[in-house]
Amino acid sequence: MRDFVITISREYGSGGHDIGKRLAERLGIPFYDREIVELTAEKHAIDAVRLSEMEEQSRLPRWFGFGPEPDADDRLFLLQSRTIVELARQPCVIVGRCADFVLQNHPRRYSFFIYAGFKQRLAHMQQANGRYRKTDDPAREVLKMDRRRAAYYKYHTGQEWGKASNYHLSVDSGTLGPRTVDLLEQFVTLTQPKGTEEEQM
Amino acid sequence: MRDFVITISREYGSGGHDIGKRLAERLGIPFYDREIVELTAEKHAIDAVRLSEMEEQSRLPRWFGFGPEPDADDRLFLLQSRTIVELARQPCVIVGRCADFVLQNHPRRYSFFIYAGFKQRLAHMQQANGRYRKTDDPAREVLKMDRRRAAYYKYHTGQEWGKASNYHLSVDSGTLGPRTVDLLEQFVTLTQPKGTEEEQM
Numbered sequence: 001m002r003d004f005v006i007t008i009s010r011e012y013g014s015g016g017h018d019i020g021k022r023l024a025e026r027l028g029i030p031f032y033d034r035e036i037v038e039l040t041a042e043k044h045a046i047d048a049v050r051l052s053e054m055e056e057q058s059r060l061p062r063w064f065g066f067g068p069e070p071d072a073d074d075r076l077f078l079l080q081s082r083t084i085v086e087l088a089r090q091p092c093v094i095v096g097r098c099a100d101f102v103l104q105n106h107p108r109r110y111s112f113f114i115y116a117g118f119k120q121r122l123a124h125m126q127q128a129n130g131r132y133r134k135t136d137d138p139a140r141e142v143l144k145m146d147r148r149r150a151a152y153y154k155y156h157t158g159q160e161w162g163k164a165s166n167y168h169l170s171v172d173s174g175t176l177g178p179r180t181v182d183l184l185e186q187f188v189t190l191t192q193p194k195g196t197e198e199e200q201m
Numbered sequence: 202m203r204d205f206v207i208t209i210s211r212e213y214g215s216g217g218h219d220i221g222k223r224l225a226e227r228l229g230i231p232f233y234d235r236e237i238v239e240l241t242a243e244k245h246a247i248d249a250v251r252l253s254e255m256e257e258q259s260r261l262p263r264w265f266g267f268g269p270e271p272d273a274d275d276r277l278f279l280l281q282s283r284t285i286v287e288l289a290r291q292p293c294v295i296v297g298r299c300a301d302f303v304l305q306n307h308p309r310r311y312s313f314f315i316y317a318g319f320k321q322r323l324a325h326m327q328q329a330n331g332r333y334r335k336t337d338d339p340a341r342e343v344l345k346m347d348r349r350r351a352a353y354y355k356y357h358t359g360q361e362w363g364k365a366s367n368y369h370l371s372v373d374s375g376t377l378g379p380r381t382v383d384l385l386e387q388f389v390t391l392t393q394p395k396g397t398e399e400e401q402m
Contacts, residue, residue, distance in 0.1 A: 164363050183391060
């Protein structure tokens, strides 16, 4: 029975979006990434572009005194988190947006982290044929997005982004490439009950 | 062709030793954990018990000025690292001893990190039937060993222990139990060349 929810956190350029999408296709369940922004905007009549911009901005700590509208920012995170909780009533794959943290009490949640070496991420972005934002300096973009995502995660969850023990599985997509999907599928398969087989760790 | 070396780092109580041992059995390659201490002691005519004790001690930073014989400690780490490099000339599974760091330039090295939730580690230790050191306070032992291993890793490698991107794969053995071995085996299988199949991440 497919009663689980999968959350995927991913480093920029690791191919985590595509890996999540293919996993959802294989498991026959819906896939959400930026769609969460659109669904939230739609429900609460907010401009999706504005919401998306705010989400991308690095979070400054509260003691800094000023920053990108911290209150509005927190409110939007809350609305987005509600969308995630609603979506998680049905099996699905959710990428980004601290969904692993938002759904931390979900009884059947699998949380994956996808990353890759710096060079491999640059090579992947070059091959990815316009699926990443255009930039003259991809190396700078990767470093910037790493910092932003780590700051976003830290601000909203208080936890370290990319710490293995925060996830059920972390995998280097630079080693496995497209076969990373096979490994994630295997993880899900292995968590399914196997009848009377005896279990000892 | 089995020309790879597998290193396993593991949280205390996660069952990482047994998981590594079974993986080595399945792959038909040797397994080394504490054997590395014995091999090093034997080769250099050092007392294995003393070497083992030193290895267990938490590392104090150099600026602290005094501590558990820092120079002797560094020398022993170096000797142990040489043993690891020697062993890695043949396919094998090596547990602990910063082998992932020592072998970081090995061309076909897979580095795994095994961890589990606190309660699951305590439960596992209780079931493990004397395979863990006897203690009246297992919770304290787990916390102490976590701190020691993190300090040992930080001291000798300068890196954070348990940071996902330092490994090829990190997995929560509390979720998969003994099936963790299946997942690790799957990872190794997926890294083997598959003929002419086209690869795109």
